[in-house]
Amino acid sequence: MGAGEKAQEAVHWDIEIKPTGPWWRVDFKEIWRYRDLTRLLVRRNLTTQYKQSVLGPLWLFLHPLLVTVTYTVMFGLVARISPKDMPPLLFYLSGIVPWTCFAGVLNRTATSLSGNAALFTKVYFPRLVMPLSTTFSSLFTFAMQVVLMLLIIGFYHFTGRYHWAPSMDILAFPLVILLITLLGLGGGIMVAALTAKYRDFSFVVTFGTQLLMFASPVIVPLEMAERQPVLYTILRANPMTPLIQSTRAMLFGQPVPWGDLVYSAGCTAVMLVLGLMVFQRIERSFTDVV
Amino acid sequence: MKTVQRHLPVLEATSISKRYQLGVTGARTLGDEIKRTWGRLTGAPDPLATVDLARPRTDGKEFWALRDISFTLNEGEVLGIIGRNGAGKSTLLKLFSRITTPTSGRIRLRGTMSSLLEIGTGFNPELTGLENIYLNAAILGMKKAEIDRKLSDIISFSGIEHHIDTPVKRYSSGMKVRLGFSVAAHLDPDIMVIDEVLAVGDAEFQRKCLGKMKDVSDGGRTVIFVSHNMTAIRALCSRVIWLHAGRVHMDGPTEEVVRAYLMSHSRPEANRRWEQDKAPGTAELRLVGVGVEQADPTQPLTTVDGFHFVIDLVNLGVDDGDLNVSLYVHNNEDILAFSTSWREGSMGNERLERGLRRFRCHVPPDLLNIGEYRVTVNVFRRGTLSFNLEDSISFEVNEPKREGNWYGRRKGVFIPRLQWALT
Numbered sequence: 043m044g045a046g047e048k049a050q051e052a053v054h055w056d057i058e059i060k061p062t063g064p065w066w067r068v069d070f071k072e073i074w075r076y077r078d079l080t081r082l083l084v085r086r087n088l089t090t091q092y093k094q095s096v097l098g099p100l101w102l103f104l105h106p107l108l109v110t111v112t113y114t115v116m117f118g119l120v121a122r123i124s125p126k127d128m129p130p131l132l133f134y135l136s137g138i139v140p141w142t143c144f145a146g147v148l149n150r151t152a153t154s155l156s157g158n159a160a161l162f163t164k165v166y167f168p169r170l171v172m173p174l175s176t177t178f179s180s181l182f183t184f185a186m187q188v189v190l191m192l193l194i195i196g197f198y199h200f201t202g203r204y205h206w207a208p209s210m211d212i213l214a215f216p217l218v219i220l221l222i223t224l225l226g227l228g229g230g231i232m233v234a235a236l237t238a239k240y241r242d243f244s245f246v247v248t249f250g251t252q253l254l255m256f257a258s259p260v261i262v263p264l265e266m267a268e269r270q271p272v273l274y275t276i277l278r279a280n281p282m283t284p285l286i287q288s289t290r291a292m293l294f295g296q297p298v299p300w301g302d303l304v305y306s307a308g309c310t311a312v313m314l315v316l317g318l319m320v321f322q323r324i325e326r327s328f329t330d331v332v
Numbered sequence: 333m334k335t336v337q338r339h340l341p342v343l344e345a346t347s348i349s350k351r352y353q354l355g356v357t358g359a360r361t362l363g364d365e366i367k368r369t370w371g372r373l374t375g376a377p378d379p380l381a382t383v384d385l386a387r388p389r390t391d392g393k394e395f396w397a398l399r400d401i402s403f404t405l406n407e408g409e410v411l412g413i414i415g416r417n418g419a420g421k422s423t424l425l426k427l428f429s430r431i432t433t434p435t436s437g438r439i440r441l442r443g444t445m446s447s448l449l450e451i452g453t454g455f456n457p458e459l460t461g462l463e464n465i466y467l468n469a470a471i472l473g474m475k476k477a478e479i480d481r482k483l484s485d486i487i488s489f490s491g492i493e494h495h496i497d498t499p500v501k502r503y504s505s506g507m508k509v510r511l512g513f514s515v516a517a518h519l520d521p522d523i524m525v526i527d528e529v530l531a532v533g534d535a536e537f538q539r540k541c542l543g544k545m546k547d548v549s550d551g552g553r554t555v556i557f558v559s560h561n562m563t564a565i566r567a568l569c570s571r572v573i574w575l576h577a578g579r580v581h582m583d584g585p586t587e588e589v590v591r592a593y594l595m596s597h598s599r600p601e602a603n604r605r606w607e608q609d610k611a612p613g614t615a616e617l618r619l620v621g622v623g624v625e626q627a628d629p630t631q632p633l634t635t636v637d638g639f640h641f642v643i644d645l646v647n648l649g650v651d652d653g654d655l656n657v658s659l660y661v662h663n664n665e666d667i668l669a670f671s672t673s674w675r676e677g678s679m680g681n682e683r684l685e686r687g688l689r690r691f692r693c694h695v696p697p698d699l700l701n702i703g704e705y706r707v708t709v710n711v712f713r714r715g716t717l718s719f720n721l722e723d724s725i726s727f728e729v730n731e732p733k734r735e736g737n738w739y740g741r742r743k744g745v746f747i748p749r750l751q752w753a754l755t
Binding site: 054055056057059081083085090161163164167327 | 344429430433454467470476
């Protein structure tokens with residue numbers, strides 16, 4: 043702050059510390075002021091994640107690959123429930139990568155309050171910086187995995203195992219990424235605020251996201267579930283379903299379920315607003331109860 | 333311009349209060365929370381929500397850590413905040429640092445503020461010293477450009493240039509403190525809030541820390557400094573607020589407030605007397621007085637003063653005289669500093685005649701460390717406890733006034749002067 047600016051602000055107060063404000067007063071300006079901290083935290087998350095491991099960042103690729111191979115063998119080759127018109131490996135990979143992003147954002151933002159309690163009792167910065175930084179680091183991981191996915195699709199295409207013909211819809215893929223991330227973030231900060239009080243939620247969420255995956259088309263193709271009315275209803279209600287479907291549709295040139303995407307967007311908005319509400323209420327009083 | 337601004341208020345606290353709920357954290361149920369959340373969603377007023385979302389509606393035990401605190405701080409003032417344990421100092425510090433919010437009232441600040449409640453906040457052991465400088469500085473509110481600019485100063489001030497690319501987990505604790513302090517020393521806020529970080533670290537570190545604080549305050553910055561250390565408060569602060577039971581008890585020039593503070597405590601509770609018929613005890617034995625006796629009662633008791641415990645006991649009906657008196661001395665962390673008894677001290681087999689008897693127990697200088705102590709008196713009849721009076725009196729041992737730059741205090745309950753030799 044320059045001296046001239048200061049003189050002008052003779053009657054202006056820069057910081058006001060008051061009883062917790064209403065939920066809608068999320069101070070986005072302040073969060074923006076702390077963008078350097080957010081960036082440094084993202085870097086910290088990424089650099090410390092694979093410290094003291096021999097393969098290091100290779101795990102970024104190995105993890106989804108190993109899961110994909112497992113699912114391909116179990117569900118594609120043994121149970122034969124993947125769709126017939128594409129290689130099972132591509133089907134599972136294209137489900138696991140967006141799902142891992144969602145689950146990653148959700149699980150990591152969910153612990154962002156309780157996991158940093160010691161820090162929060164010593165210094166102030168907008169608490170939302172923590173979930174935001176974990177979200178950005180998950181997003182980076184996701185980007186790397188999308189590149190991996192494209193390389194594998196390319197490999198299948200050029201070796202003639204699969205004819206890759208994406209449509210122009212692939213340009214809307216960033217929108218799907220955004221929705222997946224925001225949905226995870228919204229749910230995550232809500233759980234983060236709740237776990238600050240009740241540790242039960244942290245167990246519910248890790249276990250819950252796993253269950254939720256079975257209620258999404260990551261493993262079972264949506265068409266296949268149609269014969270099971272209960273499963274189908276749950277699948278359709280899961281806001282992640284249209285996002286997984288759209289990822290596949292956009293990547294492999296199938297018709298994109300735009301209407302369903304609107305449903306996902308609605309759920310995301312509701313989740314995010316609810317999450318912000320709860321988070322805002324708890325972030326300042328949080329240090330009184332830890 | 334600086335001279336004009338000196339008189340502008342930079343901090344204004346308007347009747348701030350902070351309420352804590354005692355021991356209710358476990359009593360909440362998830363159902364309550366859901367009801368409350370539902371209430372909030374449907375717009376039902378929730379008066380407790382302004383205090384804390386999770387507080388129950390039940391009027392359980394509550395505790396006002398701060399009550400109606402108001403003051404204004406002008407630019408360049410160095411404010412000391414003193415008070416006994418539990419007076420609300422750390423709560424006030426937390427409010428200024430924005431770690432928690434007030435229950436009511438408001439604090440307004442002009443300019444930027446940094447608070448230093450800990451050295452090396454947020455250090456990550458896996459990251460290198462350099463990476464941690466960036467992270468720690470950003471957590472304390474510095475912008476990246478600012479860190480870039482000050483980086484070489486920070487590194488050279490820390491004195492660990494050679495290890496700056498080593499992960500912090502390989503640092504000694506001294507190196508970590510040096511690095512953390514170096515970052516903190518380069519913060520450049522308009523208002524700085526500092527906890528008693530001086531209580532940790534070695535003498536050299538404390539000296540460095542206080543020297544830096546002196547620079548900061550001489551540079552026209554506003555500082556709020558919370559401490560138990562009257563020497564440090566006297567050396568640094570221009571004004572002192574004395575908190576007592578969550579309220580501002582006194583607010584004024586340093587010397588005035590510090591003297592009043594030091595004089596206040598030991599006196600009232602350090603000596604107690606009872607009328608014989610109202611005195612604690614049994615039908616045969618009455619404890620009519622317990623006290624601390626100093627050579628110079630006009631001065632606060634310090635670590636370099638010896639003193640006496642004086643116990644007045646009236647024997648109304650014990651004829652065989654088989655009595656004993658013992659004392660337990662606890663410090664304010666509830667640690668039993670020592671126990672002592674008349675018989676083991678006098679080594680005698682003396683019988684206690686009827687009437688008023690005065691026991692005197694001498695406590696030598698350089699024994700008890702700085703702090704508050706509570707004395708429990710036990711009276712024994714034929715080797716078994718006849719009665720006791722817990723926390724009969726309390727007294728405080730203060731730091732002696734001294735010259736020089738050493739503001740630290742020794743650790744431990746006792747601070748004996750011991751013989752050292754180098755052979």
